[in-house]
Amino acid sequence: MIKTPPCLLFHVKKDLEDFISCKEKVEMRKGGWTLDEDSKLIHYISLLGQGRWDSLAHFAGLKRTGKSCRLRWMNYLRPNLRRGKLTPQEQLLILLLHFRFGNRWAKIAEQLPGRTDNEVKNYWRTKVQKHAKQLHCDVNSLQFRDFLYYQWLPRLTEQIRSTSSPQEQLMSSSSSTSHNNSTEVILENFTFLQAGINESTNITCPINQSTPNVAQVTSLIDDNIWNLSSGNWTSSGFEDEFYDLSSTDMAIYSNSQDQCHSWASAGSEVLLPDETLGLSDVDLWLFP
């Protein structure tokens, strides 16, 4: 970042005072950003750095509030942002982190490199919350939490496992810092979730069905999840259109009990029957 010279700071201060004095006269723009506005904002951030958003907006000649500029930069323009749909790995981590932190989107987004709190929030609202609504239960209810834990997570992890490439499985035999860090994040939060579930659930489950335990999640992560060479979230052989678990995917899972319950052989935890969770066959077809 280029250091702002003192003389420029003087002018910044003076101009800002002028700007504030006539603030009421300036009509602020709202709505979508134009390419011109974007390039001005980027240019002036490169000159002045981030922060002091109101004055930055003024110097860039943008009829925008500082707030609007900050939002545009943070959610769209800043470098190293990831675009496109959330990978199953990212979805898994969002679910785990939400169990732990609740609606603290910024906190959750911290663990997802290149993702914004806005994206995490949108995912939760459009996918998770919507599904809770379809199941006629509150998104924060124990019933829905159990549903996520016993139905959604196993299927998500199975999705990750089934779509990873042999190449990555080969790569996973090595290790790296980013891999270990990411693995730790997921495991820590999975353990946290397990503790919460075990504490509050007193339901007897059939022994032929299970959710992943910590050892299995470890194995899954070691097998597949992280792109070890780049330190980024892995592409895992996924194309964008496969990132999301579509209702078709879930219908396939729902109709393929053997496949989706492949955790069963080694797991100590068990998959709750759909009836126990208050889910009908119809509900399962609604699965994201």
Added chain:
DNA sequence: AACTACCTCAACCGCGATAGC
């Protein structure tokens, strides 16, 4: 082709926390 319903996500708003005067 036209209409409608639904979905996605960028952007706005309000509020609380913090910093600076």
Added chain:
DNA sequence: AGCTATCGCGGTTGAGGTAGT
């Protein structure tokens, strides 16, 4: 200590796109 400006966060909205009829 109190006031004001700024920042950052979470909730909400609505424009534009897409799928279904």
